[in-house]
Amino acid sequence: MSKETMSRRDALKIGALGTAGLAMLGATNAMAAAPTEKDVKFNEEYDVIVIGSGFAGLAAAAKAAERGYKVLILEKMGRVGGNSAINGGAFAVPMNRDQKAFGIEDSKALFVKDALKAGLGINHVEMLELIADRAQETFDFAVKCGAKFQTGKKPTWFGGHSVPRTIVTENMSGSGIIQPMAAFVEKLSGCKMVTRAKMDDFVMSADGTTVVGVTARINYRFDNKLHNDDIENKSGEKKVYKAKKGVVLASGGFSMDKDFRMLQDPRMKPDMDATNHEGATAGALLKAFQIGALPVHISWIQEGPWASPDERGFGVAPLLTQQGLFVLGIAVDIRNGKRFMNEMADRKTRADAEYVVLREDPKAYPVAIGTYNTFEEQIYAAVEKGLASGVMKKFDTIDTLAANYKIPADALKETIKKYNETAKAGEVDEFKKQTLKDVKGKEAIEMKGPFYAIRLVPKPHHTMGGLKINTKAQVISANTNKPIPGLFAAGEVTGGTHGASRLGSCAIADCLVCGMVAGENI
Amino acid sequence: MRSKKTLLALGFFLILGVMSLVGSEVKASSPQLNITPEMKEKFPIKPHHEKLAFKCTDCHEGQGDEPENFKAIEDKGCLSCHKTKQYLADRLKFMDALHTNPHNSIHDGPKLYCDECHYEHKKSDNMCLSCHSNDVKLWMRATP
Numbered sequence A: 001m002s003k004e005t006m007s008r009r010d011a012l013k014i015g016a017l018g019t020a021g022l023a024m025l026g027a028t029n030a031m032a033a034a035p036t037e038k039d040v041k042f043n044e045e046y047d048v049i050v051i052g053s054g055f056a057g058l059a060a061a062a063k064a065a066e067r068g069y070k071v072l073i074l075e076k077m078g079r080v081g082g083n084s085a086i087n088g089g090a091f092a093v094p095m096n097r098d099q100k101a102f103g104i105e106d107s108k109a110l111f112v113k114d115a116l117k118a119g120l121g122i123n124h125v126e127m128l129e130l131i132a133d134r135a136q137e138t139f140d141f142a143v144k145c146g147a148k149f150q151t152g153k154k155p156t157w158f159g160g161h162s163v164p165r166t167i168v169t170e171n172m173s174g175s176g177i178i179q180p181m182a183a184f185v186e187k188l189s190g191c192k193m194v195t196r197a198k199m200d201d202f203v204m205s206a207d208g209t210t211v212v213g214v215t216a217r218i219n220y221r222f223d224n225k226l227h228n229d230d231i232e233n234k235s236g237e238k239k240v241y242k243a244k245k246g247v248v249l250a251s252g253g254f255s256m257d258k259d260f261r262m263l264q265d266p267r268m269k270p271d272m273d274a275t276n277h278e279g280a281t282a283g284a285l286l287k288a289f290q291i292g293a294l295p296v297h298i299s300w301i302q303e304g305p306w307a308s309p310d311e312r313g314f315g316v317a318p319l320l321t322q323q324g325l326f327v328l329g330i331a332v333d334i335r336n337g338k339r340f341m342n343e344m345a346d347r348k349t350r351a352d353a354e355y356v357v358l359r360e361d362p363k364a365y366p367v368a369i370g371t372y373n374t375f376e377e378q379i380y381a382a383v384e385k386g387l388a389s390g391v392m393k394k395f396d397t398i399d400t401l402a403a404n405y406k407i408p409a410d411a412l413k414e415t416i417k418k419y420n421e422t423a424k425a426g427e428v429d430e431f432k433k434q435t436l437k438d439v440k441g442k443e444a445i446e447m448k449g450p451f452y453a454i455r456l457v458p459k460p461h462h463t464m465g466g467l468k469i470n471t472k473a474q475v476i477s478a479n480t481n482k483p484i485p486g487l488f489a490a491g492e493v494t495g496g497t498h499g500a501s502r503l504g505s506c507a508i509a510d511c512l513v514c515g516m517v518a519g520e521n522i
Numbered sequence B: 001m002r003s004k005k006t007l008l009a010l011g012f013f014l015i016l017g018v019m020s021l022v023g024s025e026v027k028a029s030s031p032q033l034n035i036t037p038e039m040k041e042k043f044p045i046k047p048h049h050e051k052l053a054f055k056c057t058d059c060h061e062g063q064g065d066e067p068e069n070f071k072a073i074e075d076k077g078c079l080s081c082h083k084t085k086q087y088l089a090d091r092l093k094f095m096d097a098l099h100t101n102p103h104n105s106i107h108d109g110p111k112l113y114c115d116e117c118h119y120e121h122k123k124s125d126n127m128c129l130s131c132h133s134n135d136v137k138l139w140m141r142a143t144p
């Protein structure tokens, strides 16, 4: 059917409906669009409304409340902190004080270069510069709120960074920032947080240009049994809140949204495991698109190449590989006993390399192998945990390890021999691995054993794409190419900053910096 | 919530075997509500509460006498007997050493809603499992 005939038919239909029908049609259309202030009655009034209680939301709320604003934080889950509360607590702070103390040279240019390399060059550089400029200040703000970090030691070296620049929280979780920050925010007068409260719609000004509030449901119960909670869940009681200064959307990423992530990448089947909290869905992001926010890089979904098929979610494997096996150890293709990637490359490079293997044979999970010298001191306790839960296995000899994973033993021995010799000689590694400098003259994999091993599978972890914001955290409109008045956003719900793939430990920096910026500018 | 506390006390007697004491007392203090076998099946209660001979309205206080209209009793209801979240966290303090105390977890502290994990009328759910599928069985028994 051609467009012309369709539209003529539609016109005919509308004609037949008559005036009453037209009015009805109008009502349905209005329901599909965001409500305006004429359609609602406000129950409560605030200066600022923040959607989401993760790093981005709490930083925005803290800054706005410090400025004397009356702030309401809405969090749809029963827990505070979304992905931020289950995060690994690793915070990239370019040009930080510990780097200086340990003689590590870093610069804004180097940080931007690293991020661009991992992001395949499509990153929005002005956002990276903003992060580099303000990460240390944001770190100090987190400390002021009560966060505790493992400072005074050499920063941790994350994959894809050309120098160590990452500082980890004392409890090795993002909760080490979230809990004190939530307490800080709740102590500020005029700041209120409500959990199990879901934002449903933006409320627009009468002329439809400006965000003036939100509709929400309190006593909302997220239901993990539903296929699509955003669409199917009808729980809770409706409230309408006015935001005199504006709304900060800090609703996080969508790695757990079975429908939306599969639209972006049809290979991400609904039953695919991910590392995120259950509430990481696209509902709020889609509401921002509905009022004209510009989408950026939506289909770039980062998969964590350090996860394990032998446990659900994030689990313990990412710690044991990133700060363990990958640093001095190797990852091998079990079918031939050979290495197939730089174990310390950026995440996308590694996940892609693992997929080359897994798309040929979906059960041939690659195996990471290393010895005790590879584990950083901070994770000694996790080593025991990994062994007890069976995610990591320990073998006395390479032969028993090879037999367990059905790896050709001779080929594996040859791989390790070559890897060790190159590292010992201080020569450039076959995959240009950058973390072997310290083992020059020594064995990277200590042949006396015992040998530790973890099976690997990439899991959806971070959604790089989202709303376009400027360096004031204002959301840009597709209708005007200018900021949407009254709408700010920060954190994983925004896009562009990290390009095709985010470097590890840069999310905390991004979320806290942009959250703070939103709170300053609103 | 006084009636519930009285009931609890009575429940302990019951466990001690002082059966005859209970029946008449409970009837006198509870609003009229017949618990039919169908209702029992539809809204089973946890064995530890069953032992204490709880009636619907001991928890669903002031919610009328129509079970279909009863609402969740929320944290306040649970804590009217179970004291405070901090108290519950302290009872499992020995688990803090290995960071496995579900009532004082690394991620949430002593702050979670009770019914994030504990359900009365259906099987409870251990929220830790969503990320620690292998560890939880080493850390704790099934969620009551």
Ligand SMILES: Cc1cc2nc3c(=O)[nH]c(=O)nc-3n(C[C@H](O)[C@H](O)[C@H](O)COP(=O)(O)OP(=O)(O)OC[C@H]3O[C@@H](n4cnc5c(N)ncnc54)[C@H](O)[C@@H]3O)c2cc1C
Residues within 6 Å of the ligand: A051, A052, A053, A054, A055, A056, A057, A074, A075, A076, A077, A080, A081, A082, A083, A084, A085, A086, A087, A088, A089, A090, A091, A092, A174, A197, A198, A199, A200, A250, A251, A252, A253, A275, A276, A277, A279, A280, A281, A283, A284, A314, A461, A462, A490, A491, A492, A493, A504, A505, A506, A507, A508, A509, A511
């Ligand atoms: C397991 C794990 C480990 C990680 N480790 C690290 C690390 O060590 N270093 C690092 O830099 N990054 C790490 N990341 C990434 C980082 O944690 C996230 O990108 C970051 O937490 C996102 O913060 P946010 O504030 O944008 O969103 P979140 O922290 O996810 O918060 C968003 C909140 O908004 C709520 N919400 C959503 N929609 C609505 C709505 N309609 N109404 C009300 N509330 C809503 C959600 O429930 C959620 O609580 C990790 C991620 C995961 C999953």
